[in-house]
Amino acid sequence: MLLKMTGHSYRFECENLCRVFFPYSPVRVAEGTEPGPGEPWAEAAMEEGGAGWAYAVRASDGERELSRTFTAPERDEYHMTRLLFDALSELTGIRPAWGMLTGVHPVKLLRQHVERLGPGAGTEDFREKWLVSEARTELAGRVLRAQRQAVEELRPDDYSLYVGIPFCPTRCAYCSFISQDMAHAKKAVEPYLELLDLELERAAKIVGELGLRLISVYIGGGTPTTLSAEQLSKLCGRIRATFPMEHCREFTVEAGRPDTLTMEKLLALKGAGVGRISINPQTMSDRVLENIGRRHTAQDVVEGFGLAHRAGFTDINADLIVGLPGDSPEGFEETLEQVLGLSPTNITVHSLAIKRSAELVTDEGALSLHKRPEAAARMMDHAIVRLTKAGFEPYYLYRQTRMAGNLENTGWSRPGSACRYNIYTMDESGTVIACGAGGVTKLKDPYSQDLKRVFNFKYPFEYISRHREILERKDGIKEIYEQFRQRLY
Ligand code: SF4
The missing domain is CATH 3.30.160.100 (Ribosome hibernation promotion factor-like)
Known part of the structure; x- marks a missing residue:
């Protein structure tokens, strides 16, 4: 165009x-x-x-x-x-569900309208100004209400810690993250973990000097459970030993790919005080899993949940994607039923980003679903109705450009099991200190809407070769926080 x-x-x-x-x-x-x-x-x-x-x-x-x-x-x-x-x-003839909104954080925008005009008039102003559909305005309003307690409880000195493990057993065909597959990156894992320790130490020193309070830890990726049980145990232990944990309310590890899970790893995580994990089916159709190049089966997901439950995990998230090539609204409904049967406490429903699917599939038949945005919208609408009926509440929501059906990604949780890290990072309402390749530290000024970002290098090899610069950038956190505080006086 x-x-x-x-x-x-x-x-x-x-x-x-x-x-x-x-x-x-x-x-x-x-x-x-x-x-x-x-x-x-x-x-x-x-x-x-x-x-x-x-x-x-x-x-x-x-x-x-x-x-x-x-x-x-x-x-x-x-x-x-x-x-x-x-x-x-x-x-x-297209009436986009999110109207004129093309940004990533519609709930953050709704919050600003509501803070200015009150809940009723603010919501109406949001809907009318940005031409958002009734259904999406209601969804954003539900997310805003579900987040209220977590956002109101945030203290000015609170922060979350994100730790990135940019390795996966193999690379999925739709992946646009920086993750490296183990066939190419095996030798980099140990040097990476050693440097990550140094970055964690530097970050702990800085937040200690600033007197900040750790409230949540999230180890994401990639697939952190690509690491061995011993490496996982050491990493979690390092975090516990380096950061004061007395105010930390949650510790999450993304187990992502079920083909990485073993009882030994799960017990190592449990023993290190990890309370939440994520096991991500994306779909329960083996045919669709094959289309997207995810090298595991639906049965692996069932077994992964079984292992996790036996290891003592009760708080488990499952990621799903609508709009996958070769999937159908009926197929997605079946996936959702099967996943609900595994008793997760969180289900995150993503829309496939078009850029990924375009790289993924050249054959028109497989892509055709994605080219029918109404099919992706039907799947998403079904998820909203079915998850609500099953007792889940939407609690965080974000958008990307080029999403199937121009929709959204929504995290749903059972009451009391919302992941605070997801709220603070996706809604940009709280500070997140990020360590590891691809990490983006978000420093939220607790006294205004100001947010400053500090970027780490994306790829593990860059992270290793330019680590000194990573540490120097970490040092900049202190200065930014001091500027936030000076504005108060
Ligand atoms: S598991 Fe996730 S991060 Fe890893 S290759 Fe697949 S989509 Fe990418």
Whole structure:
């Protein structure tokens, strides 16, 4: 799709909106070019005139063309993007469930509306301003209410610790993370863990000097249970020995791939005080698992849950994905029933990101489900109804660009088993100190909406070779926190 802009620089939002309506046509932003034959295009222009600001959009789906104009006394990004949204929606007949929202954190935005105007008027303002559907407004409102206690209980000096283990036994075909498969990265594991220890020590020293309070630990990846029982035990032990744990309310490890689980590893985790784990089926169809290159079966998931229960784990999350190639709404319903039968306390329902599926499958038959966004929407709607009926509440929600059906990822939990780390990191309501490759430290100013990010290198090999820079960046945390505190006085 060709996007032309005149008189403004609202490229990011305009481009994202074009993607919502034409997800299979890469957006190129260019002036002085003409669209190719049959290529969709849009022109978004604004200029100052006698009556204020004139906004104009012309757009075409490659066949039909329409134009819209609007005038307002002020120059405003909202007016420009709203006009573009209206034009593209009329042109394509698509009414996106999340309306004009293309950002990652709709619940955070709803919270800001509610804080400004109160629950009723704030929610209505959110829905009307951003053209969010009734159903998605209600979902976001339920998430906001479910998070309230965890957010209200946060103290200014609280933080969560994230530790990244960027290794997996093999690489799934749809994966867009930085994880390395063991065939290529086996030799890097021990050096990585040694440097991770150093980073943990540095982080502990800094948070100690700042007087911060650890309330939650999350070891994610990748697949942390790719490590041996001994390595897992050592890593968890290092965290316990390095950070004061007396206020820590949860300790989670992503066991992810069921093919990595053994009783020895689970007992090592249990013995190290891990209370929550995640075992991720994605789907319970062996055929779909094969389509997405996940080298395990549905039976492995059943056995993984059995092992985890026997090891004493009662708090277990299961990740699922809607919109997988070769899946169907009926297949997804069957998956959900089977997973509910395994008694998880959390179920996280993701929408497949289109970029991944596009790399994943070239054959039209397998991709066809993904190209029917209504099928992914049916799966997601079913999950909302079925999980609600089963006693789960949605408690965190985030979006990515290019998601199947332009939907969302939602974490559901049984009462009392919401993972606080997920709330604080996804909703950006609390500080997260991240260690390991791919880790993004998010420093939330407890006295304002300000959030500062400190990035680690993404790949394990970079993490190892440029570790000194990682430690230097960690040192920057102290200065940022001190700036937060100075603003108070
Ligand atoms: S288990 Fe997860 S992180 Fe690992 S390769 Fe598969 S999708 Fe990627």
